[in-house]
Amino acid sequence: MTFESVLPLIEDALLTSKEQARVLYAFVQEQQPQEILELGTASGATAVLMADAQGNGCNRRVTTLDRKHCLARKPNVHEVIARTPFGDQIDVRLAHRSYLWELGQLLKEHGSSGSPNPPYDFVFMDGAHTWDIDGFAFYLVDQLLRPGGWILFDDVHWTLAGSPSTPPGLLTEVGPEEASTAQVKQILHLLVKPHPSYGPVEERGNWAWVQKLDGEGTSSAPIETAYKQRGVKDDLVALLKKLIGR
Numbered sequence: 001m002t003f004e005s006v007l008p009l010i011e012d013a014l015l016t017s018k019e020q021a022r023v024l025y026a027f028v029q030e031q032q033p034q035e036i037l038e039l040g041t042a043s044g045a046t047a048v049l050m051a052d053a054q055g056n057g058c059n060r061r062v063t064t065l066d067r068k069h070c071l072a073r074k075p076n077v078h079e080v081i082a083r084t085p086f087g088d089q090i091d092v093r094l095a096h097r098s099y100l101w102e103l104g105q106l107l108k109e110h111g112s113s114g115s116p117n118p119p120y121d122f123v124f125m126d127g128a129h130t131w132d133i134d135g136f137a138f139y140l141v142d143q144l145l146r147p148g149g150w151i152l153f154d155d156v157h158w159t160l161a162g163s164p165s166t167p168p169g170l171l172t173e174v175g176p177e178e179a180s181t182a183q184v185k186q187i188l189h190l191l192v193k194p195h196p197s198y199g200p201v202e203e204r205g206n207w208a209w210v211q212k213l214d215g216e217g218t219s220s221a222p223i224e225t226a227y228k229q230r231g232v233k234d235d236l237v238a239l240l241k242k243l244i245g246r
């Protein structure tokens with residue numbers, strides 16, 4: 001399929017902008033990661049997009065993690081996947097409380113820390129966006145990502161205070177500094193950039209891309225290619241939409 005042909009199947013479930021969805025699709029199509037891990041399924045729109053962009057070669061899979069309560073979404077992930085031919089390619093794993101537990105399960109399945117064969121080629125981190133959850137998730141993901149693989153972080157500028165879905169009680173509980181800090185950005189600055197296993201962080205709008213080193217040097221060429229049909233204007237529009245909460 002193509003981006004234009006898969007879009008109508010997921011448009012009512014899409015939580016990211018079409019412009020960003022197109023970049024994600026182009027990146028996966030170009031890089032052909034065999035094993036993709038997604039943190040944050042929601043209604044499954046980006047899981048379906050990535051599965052379509054992977055093509056239908058054998059041994060391709062998207063493993064997507066969320067909480068069981070995401071099934072209350074309309075449409076839910078299983079309904080969205082049922083519209084597509086990718087039922088066997090997408091592994092939906094829903095935790096009771098947090099994907100941190102499921103990441104532990106994946107570590108058990110694929111060998112614990114230091115495994116010589118980490119399974120994933122690309123990880124899309126689009127879940128909690130908080131320091132405590134995704135800071136730890138980054139270290140777990142690192143154990144599961146092969147050298148040369150990529151991580152994409154969503155919502156670099158997101159804050160608890162700026163999010164319409166943050167319960168007011170939580171803002172009081174965390175205090176003003178934690179509420180107003182862009183926590184994904186803090187994860188990038190304090191954990192990812194200084195990490196000796198990763199190349200430079202490429203920030204584009206509210207997304208940030210980073211490649212795990214494999215001894216052959218890193219290149220931003222795959223990111224350039226994925227964005228090449230888009231202009232700065234698209235990035236700004238996407239960022240503004242996020243900032244005003246739509």
Ligand SMILES: C[S@@+](CC[C@H](N)C(=O)[O-])C[C@H]1O[C@@H](n2cnc3c(N)ncnc32)[C@H](O)[C@@H]1O
Binds near residue numbers: 015016045
């Ligand atoms: C922005 S949505 C994901 C959107 C999806 N990637 C897309 O673009 O179609 C974020 C999702 O992360 C999930 N999430 C947030 N924190 C989580 C956690 N600790 N464990 C599991 N899922 C979590 C939420 O339930 C929500 O469905």
